Structure formats: structure tokens, C-alpha cells
Amino acid sequence: MACLPVPYPDELLYSVIARYSVYAGITSPKQLLDEVFQNRKIIASVAFQGHLSQISAHYQGNADLTPNKLLQGHTLFPLYSPFVHPNIAAQAKHELLTDCRHSAEVQLGKAASKVKSPHYLRYCPLCVGAQVKQYGEAFWARRWQLPGLSVCAEHGMYLIRTPVLISEVHRHQFIALSPHVLLHSSALRTTKKIALLAAYAQQLLNLPERRIHSLQWSCFYYQLAKQLGFVRGKRVEHNLIANLVLGYWGVHTLASFSLNINRADENNWLRCLFRKHRKSFSYLQHLVVWQAFYEQQLELAKILFEVSQLPQSHYDDVPAHIEPVIVDxxxxxxxxxxxxxxxxxxxxxxxxxxxxxxxxxxxxxxxxxxxxxSVRPSIAKISKVDWPSRDKKYVKQLILLMNKVETQLYSGRHTVTWLVTHANIPLSQIKHLEKLPLCKLFFEKYCESIEEYQCRRIALACIDFLKKHEQLKAWRIERVAGLSKERTRPIVSQLLGYAVKYEAS
Incomplete structure (x- = not known):
């Protein structure tokens, strides 16, 4: 069992696991995954590190480090859960706490959010100095990786971007905050309003969990507009709200948050926020509006509690009545x-x-x-493409390609994408295979399965050894072919055994 270090206050779980790799002297990302998760396919996630029950087990029942407390105190989950449907939040939470695969970034709206997450890990130099002074080492703090905000809530300074890329390139690697990723650049102070916004975001991270229905948010924003005099009859005056928000923040500041407000667009995010909520909104969209309305009198805990007590119905405080029939x-x-x-x-x-x-x-x-x-009849779409002619043209290109590469054992696996790309056929045509029957038949006949591709690599390795008059050894063939016992399919292992026995005889 891995002896994981105890998380520091506001430290990301990503950082905890990265620090353990430094303490244990582990340089291989796969070995680290083996020790912590007993699974080499776990992805290192900065925002939502899953398999929390496994991580918590390393602390041997510590009451302060239960899976739920790790989720609330050391991931960005509290930043999203109050603003999505309770069922979605519950499902995402269950997947993160258990040892199953999760899709929290999609479920909680992070992947498709208007407010984009940072592409690189960031840090505050003043915070790093304070961490080293207090704890003897630096670590990745949650407040540095907030989507849309590049400001430290503690010091009101702009964060510095490190070379550590958050991407698919190193998706299994946990990288610690060490001196070699720190840059020698001075941080700049931000404006008072943005620093206050960052402080509100930090406050939101530390609030207890609230489950709020989207209809409760709809009711809250209608009441909010009504309290401030932005409702005429039953109609919300969206232009007045836009004037207030733009007047407080300014166009350039909102653009830096990726929250531009296009007045000409009837469905811009600010209008949708004050309508019936048909989708969830980012924490930053909520905070930007709340701060513009309340400024320094903003009490997040009180707001979330009041919203959670509202009825789950749209505009519930307005008595429902039927408009009289007027013939105009x-x-x-x-x-x-x-x-x-x-x-x-x-x-x-x-x-x-x-x-x-x-x-x-x-x-x-x-x-x-x-x-x-007055419904207009739908007009059948007339195809402007001669698909039979295109089918014959493409299949000829594929046949010419196959004649060239079928004897070239060094080529990549013959998948649909590989064949289409190397035959100079647009990849978009793959979507229309039902209109290209000859191409479809070609792919069914000539595309390689994983077993076939591995057999071809084994054959290539054997040919190389025979040309050099070297003895065939199973482990040497696997190494040259780029295979291992874990990845090699059973039928390929059987072929390898036949090749070694044949050479020996």
C-alpha cells in the first residue's frame, strides 16, 4: 500500500499524488499508477481526480480523509455541483467516489463550458514563498487552477503560467510543483474588482455542498431582477440588466473571462441566465452577475441557502392567471x-x-x-453529388494504395482512417459509407484487426532475424515487434510459438 502524504489545506489531489512520486523516487508514471491505483490506465486529472475510495484507503480510515472529504476539499467539484441539476451532480459524485470510470468533466459542464479551463498549470509566487516557509515545500493549490480566472485570491496577483501542459500528451503523469517548473518572472497586481471576484470564487470552494434544482435558479433570478426593479409586469428588462453588468465590469474585463455580452444576440448568456434555466451555467457567470448586483455585500453561503429553499417551479411568486382573449x-x-x-x-x-x-x-x-x-411541407433534399461515380473513383485510389503497401511490412495498421488518409481521400467521406458501397466492401475485406496487425509485426521481426542469420528467441522477437505479454493477443502468441519451434527444427 502506498504511503500517500497528508494533503495540505487547499491542495489538489493531483499535487498529493505528484508529491508521493517525489518522496518514493518514482520516475515512471505507470509505476506510480500501479502503486496508488493498481491500474495503469488511470488518467491524471487536475480538476476531478477519480477513484477516491482507493486514494482514501491509503490513509487507513483517517476520519478527516474520507472519499467525500477529499472530493469537497481537494478537487474543483464544489465549484460545479451547486449549479448543475441535483441528479447530474449526484451521478458525477458517485462515479468520482467509487472505483469506476467517470465522465465528470462532461457531466458537470466543464468540457463544453463557455468559461474555458487553463491549458497550463499556474502558480502564485507569493503563495509559493509562503508554502515553503510554512510547510518546507511547495504544492499545487486549488485556487490557482480556477477556470476563467488567472488571479490569486490570497494576494490579488496575476498567476504565472508554468510549462506544465494539461493535455492528452501527459495524461497519465502527475507532475509536482518543483523548482524546475517555476519561472523567474514577477507577478502583476490585478484590479480590486477582479481580486474580489477571485476571493468570492475561493469562498465558493470552501462552502458546504448544496443541491439546487435548475427551476430554483430560474425562480431566484426572476426574483433578483424584480427586487432591483428590472421587471415590468412579467417581463424581465434584459437591456437594463446588461447595462448594469457592462457598466460594472466593462467590455474588456468580460472578454478576458470569455463572457462577452452581445446585445444583438437574443440568446446571449446573460439573457439566458435570467430566463428559465434549460442548461447549467458556470460558477463564473453566476459570480460576475452577483458581484455586479451586490458588490461587497455578497454573502455566498446565504445566497445558496436561500436558493435551495425556493420552490421548484418557474416564477412561483407570480400568481398564475389566464390572459383574456383579445381579437386584434x-x-x-x-x-x-x-x-x-x-x-x-x-x-x-x-x-x-x-x-x-x-x-x-x-x-x-x-x-x-x-x-x-401554415406548416410548410418539407422538401426532399436533392443530392448534388454523383455518389456512384465518387465511389468508383475512391475505390480505385484504395486499390492502387493496397497494391503498393500490401508487401510493405513496415507500414502502419491498415485501419479505415489510415487507408483513407494515405489514399488522399478526404476524411469527411467516411461519414457517408452508406453511399459508397464499393469502398465499404473494400474496407471490410482489407482493414486489419489488432490480431492481424500484431501478426504482421511478428513476421517482420522474424524476417529481420533470419536475414541477419540470428537465432529466433521469443523475447527478442517481441521486443523488436514492440509487443509485450500483456498486449499480445492469444492467437499472436500461438503464431510466435510456431515460428520459434519451426526455426529450431
């Missing part, structure tokens, strides 16, 4: 003209959404009947 022949005629010109959906996107809303509220029965009778 002028509006009916205008709607008939624009629908005849643009269609029902096109009319709403061509600037007549207000007319549609008025008719929906006051003359709904007539509007629905008219729209159903």
Missing part, C-alpha cells in the same frame, strides 16, 4: 403576412417575435390553429 384583426393580418413570407419559425427569427408573443398571450387558440395550418 390588424395583428392577425400582420402575422398572416409574415408567416406567408417567412414561415412560422422564420417569422419569429426575423424580428416578429414580439408579435408572436402578444398573440400567444391574448389570442392563443387562433394562433395555434393558424400556425398548424
Amino acid at each position: 384583426q390588424i395583428r392577425r393580418t400582420e402575422w398572416q403576412h409574415v408567416v406567408a413570407k417567412f414561415g412560422v419559425k422564420g417569422a419569429r427569427s426575423q424580428g416578429f417575435a414580439g408579435l408572436y408573443i402578444w398573440l400567444y398571450r391574448h389570442d392563443k387558440q387562433w394562433l395555434m390553429q393558424f400556425n398548424q395550418g
Whole structure:
């Protein structure tokens, strides 16, 4: 069992495992995964390190280092969980705590978020100095890796980017914060507003877990707009809200957060935030709006508690009532003209959404009947591509390629992608194989399975040894072929055994 170091306050689990590799003198990423997880396929995640039950087991029942406490105190999970649907948060949490594969980055919205995560690990030089002075070593802190924010919450300084890339290139490697990744550059102080925003984000990381439904967020933002006088009747004045947010932050600051507000776009993120929530929003989108509304009077714990107590219904505080039927022949005629010109959906996107809303509220029965009778018949799409001719052209290119490479044992595995690429066929054509029957038949016949590709590599190694008049040894053939006992398929191992016995006889 690996003797993992106890995490420091606000330290990422990624950093804890990286420090253990330094203490144990482990230089091989695969060996580190073997010791910590007993699994060489674990991916090193900065934001959401999974398999927390295995990590917690290394602390032998320490009550302060349970899987749930590791999740809340040493990952970025608290930054996302309050703002996604409770069922999604619960599913992601279950996958992170257990020893199964997880898709937390997708489930919690990190992968597709408008607010992008950093591509490189970052640090604050003042924090590093304080860490070395207090603990005798430096480590990766959570507050340095917040999506969209490159500011230290403790010192209000811009973070410095290290050469450590967070990507697929080193996805199994845990890299510690050591002197060789620190850069000799001075940090710059940020503005008071951005420093305050970073402090709020740090505060959010340390709050207890709250499960909040998306309808509760919808109700909260409607009430928030109403309290500040941004609601007229039942309609939210989105332009006034945009004026407030833009006036507080400024266009350039919002652009630095990747939160540009396009007033011409009816579906910009700020408008969607004050509408019914059909998707989750990033923590930074929420904090940017809250700080613009409350500034220094922002109490995150109080806000999350109040939202969690709201009813799970949209605009619950507004009494529901049926609008009286008003027959306005002028509006009916205008709607008939624009629908005849643009269609029902096109009319709403061509600037007549207000007319549609008025008719929906006051003359709904007539509007629905008219729209159903005005649905344009779908026109069958006429293909502009001669697929049979293209099929014959591509299969000829593939046959010419196969004639050249079928005797070349050094070529890569003959997959669909490999063949299409080397035959100079656009990769996009693979999506239309149902229209290319000859190409599809070619791929079914000539594409190599893993077993076939490994057999070809074994044959290549044997030919090389025979040309050099060297004795065939199984371990030498596997090494030259780039195979191992773990990766070699059973049928390939059987072929290797036949080759060694044949040479011996």
C-alpha cells in the first residue's frame, strides 16, 4: 500500500499524488499508477481526480480523509455541483467516489463550458514563498487552477503560467510543483474588482455542498431582477440588466473571462441566465452577475441557502392567471403576412417575435390553429453529388494504395482512417459509407484487426532475424515487434510459438 502524504489545506489531489512520486523516487508514471491505483490506465486529472475510495484507503480510515472529504476539499467539484441539476451532480459524485470510470468533466459542464479551463498549470509566487516557509515545500493549490480566472485570491496577483501542459500528451503523469517548473518572472497586481471576484470564487470552494434544482435558479433570478426593479409586469428588462453588468465590469474585463455580452444576440448568456434555466451555467457567470448586483455585500453561503429553499417551479411568486382573449384583426393580418413570407419559425427569427408573443398571450387558440395550418411541407433534399461515380473513383485510389503497401511490412495498421488518409481521400467521406458501397466492401475485406496487425509485426521481426542469420528467441522477437505479454493477443502468441519451434527444427 502506498504511503500517500497528508494533503495540505487547499491542495489538489493531483499535487498529493505528484508529491508521493517525489518522496518514493518514482520516475515512471505507470509505476506510480500501479502503486496508488493498481491500474495503469488511470488518467491524471487536475480538476476531478477519480477513484477516491482507493486514494482514501491509503490513509487507513483517517476520519478527516474520507472519499467525500477529499472530493469537497481537494478537487474543483464544489465549484460545479451547486449549479448543475441535483441528479447530474449526484451521478458525477458517485462515479468520482467509487472505483469506476467517470465522465465528470462532461457531466458537470466543464468540457463544453463557455468559461474555458487553463491549458497550463499556474502558480502564485507569493503563495509559493509562503508554502515553503510554512510547510518546507511547495504544492499545487486549488485556487490557482480556477477556470476563467488567472488571479490569486490570497494576494490579488496575476498567476504565472508554468510549462506544465494539461493535455492528452501527459495524461497519465502527475507532475509536482518543483523548482524546475517555476519561472523567474514577477507577478502583476490585478484590479480590486477582479481580486474580489477571485476571493468570492475561493469562498465558493470552501462552502458546504448544496443541491439546487435548475427551476430554483430560474425562480431566484426572476426574483433578483424584480427586487432591483428590472421587471415590468412579467417581463424581465434584459437591456437594463446588461447595462448594469457592462457598466460594472466593462467590455474588456468580460472578454478576458470569455463572457462577452452581445446585445444583438437574443440568446446571449446573460439573457439566458435570467430566463428559465434549460442548461447549467458556470460558477463564473453566476459570480460576475452577483458581484455586479451586490458588490461587497455578497454573502455566498446565504445566497445558496436561500436558493435551495425556493420552490421548484418557474416564477412561483407570480400568481398564475389566464390572459383574456383579445381579437386584434390588424395583428392577425400582420402575422398572416409574415408567416406567408417567412414561415412560422422564420417569422419569429426575423424580428416578429414580439408579435408572436402578444398573440400567444391574448389570442392563443387562433394562433395555434393558424400556425398548424401554415406548416410548410418539407422538401426532399436533392443530392448534388454523383455518389456512384465518387465511389468508383475512391475505390480505385484504395486499390492502387493496397497494391503498393500490401508487401510493405513496415507500414502502419491498415485501419479505415489510415487507408483513407494515405489514399488522399478526404476524411469527411467516411461519414457517408452508406453511399459508397464499393469502398465499404473494400474496407471490410482489407482493414486489419489488432490480431492481424500484431501478426504482421511478428513476421517482420522474424524476417529481420533470419536475414541477419540470428537465432529466433521469443523475447527478442517481441521486443523488436514492440509487443509485450500483456498486449499480445492469444492467437499472436500461438503464431510466435510456431515460428520459434519451426526455426529450431
